[in-house]
Amino acid sequence: MSVDAVSFESFCSRFATEKDCVLALYQAKWPNGFCCPRCRHPYAYVISTRRLPLYECQACKSQTSLISGTLMEGSRTQLRLWFQAIYLHTRPAGINALQLSRIIGVTYKTAWLICHKIRHAMSLTERDQLLSGIVSLSDAVYCDRPVPSLEWHKQEQPLIIGASGEPTGKVVRIKIKKQNKVPLKNRYDCPDQEIFIRENIDPTAQVRRIVKRRIGRQRNLALVRLCLDAESFLGHTFRGIGPKHLQVYLDQYCYIWNRHKQAVFSELLQACATTRTITYPQLTGSTLIRSSRPKRQYKVGSSLAG
Ligand SMILES: [Zn+2]
Numbered sequence: 001m002s003v004d005a006v007s008f009e010s011f012c013s014r015f016a017t018e019k020d021c022v023l024a025l026y027q028a029k030w031p032n033g034f035c036c037p038r039c040r041h042p043y044a045y046v047i048s049t050r051r052l053p054l055y056e057c058q059a060c061k062s063q064t065s066l067i068s069g070t071l072m073e074g075s076r077t078q079l080r081l082w083f084q085a086i087y088l089h090t091r092p093a094g095i096n097a098l099q100l101s102r103i104i105g106v107t108y109k110t111a112w113l114i115c116h117k118i119r120h121a122m123s124l125t126e127r128d129q130l131l132s133g134i135v136s137l138s139d140a141v142y143c144d145r146p147v148p149s150l151e152w153h154k155q156e157q158p159l160i161i162g163a164s165g166e167p168t169g170k171v172v173r174i175k176i177k178k179q180n181k182v183p184l185k186n187r188y189d190c191p192d193q194e195i196f197i198r199e200n201i202d203p204t205a206q207v208r209r210i211v212k213r214r215i216g217r218q219r220n221l222a223l224v225r226l227c228l229d230a231e232s233f234l235g236h237t238f239r240g241i242g243p244k245h246l247q248v249y250l251d252q253y254c255y256i257w258n259r260h261k262q263a264v265f266s267e268l269l270q271a272c273a274t275t276r277t278i279t280y281p282q283l284t285g286s287t288l289i290r291s292s293r294p295k296r297q298y299k300v301g302s303s304l305a306g
Pocket of ligand 1: 040
């Protein structure tokens with residue numbers, strides 16, 4: 001049975017031991033079989049005297065561990081707890097570090113780090129998947145005040161949302177990006193959309209710019225509502241997020257939304273197995289989303305193009 005559709009209890013039974021997880025992580029990391037990270041040779045000797053297996057390349061003799069080059073590199077947390085954390089991050093409601101620390105029995109700091117690392121893998125996955133086909137754009141405001149003004153409130157963050165959809169208008173994929181908070185010139189001022197278009201939309205897409213404006217009446221309510229849903233998710237699960245880490249939490253929301261609330265453990269495990277880890281200083285500094293994975297681009301919904 002697929003592990004994507006089971007309860008948490010069944011999932012824990014399926015991955016009850018480190019041995020269970022080693023095999024699954026091996027397959028996620030090397031889906032086509034072992035590949036030496038140094039010389040690409042396909043065969044290795046397995047050294048099983050450590051907590052986790054070590055692989056010695058039969059050609060160049062270099063050794064690599066199972067978690068080397070993955071999100072778990074350097075972690076002493078058991079794989080089965082990592083697996084549980086990854087599974088719990090695929091749930092539509094998400095999970096915060098305090099909840100995770102209680103469920104898998106680790107310290108809050110360890111849980112916090114695991115959550116951020118998994119979120120990092122989600123964020124990179126979302127970065128690589130461009131909007132395509134028919135794409136609608138709108139701006140929106142995170143923590144929008146009921147009575148907006150030309151002055152930005154410190155809690156407010158300008159956003160741009162892009163949504164690709166079917167000809168019927170049904171939205172199938174979204175991206176929400178935080179924008180720089182620049183002074184508003186007038187009531188119709190809105191963020192520059194060019195950077196968003198360049199970085200997030202396939203060049204062949206048909207882009208419909210719907211400019212809601214900060215205070216103007218021309219709102220795309222469907223897109224604004226999606227941003228409100230994201231804000232509600234962040235408020236409910238994380239008790240609100242400040243501007244520093246807002247983007248990766250928005251990426252997490254979009255990652256789950258874009259999978260239409262279907263559990264995606266296998267996909268997320270593969271992302272964690274192919275994403276280089278991110279350190280505590282990187283997470284707490286300003287280099288949060290430096291690329292640690294080769295940039296790949298997929299066309300999603302390309303059949304809608306034109
Ligand atoms: Zn080698």
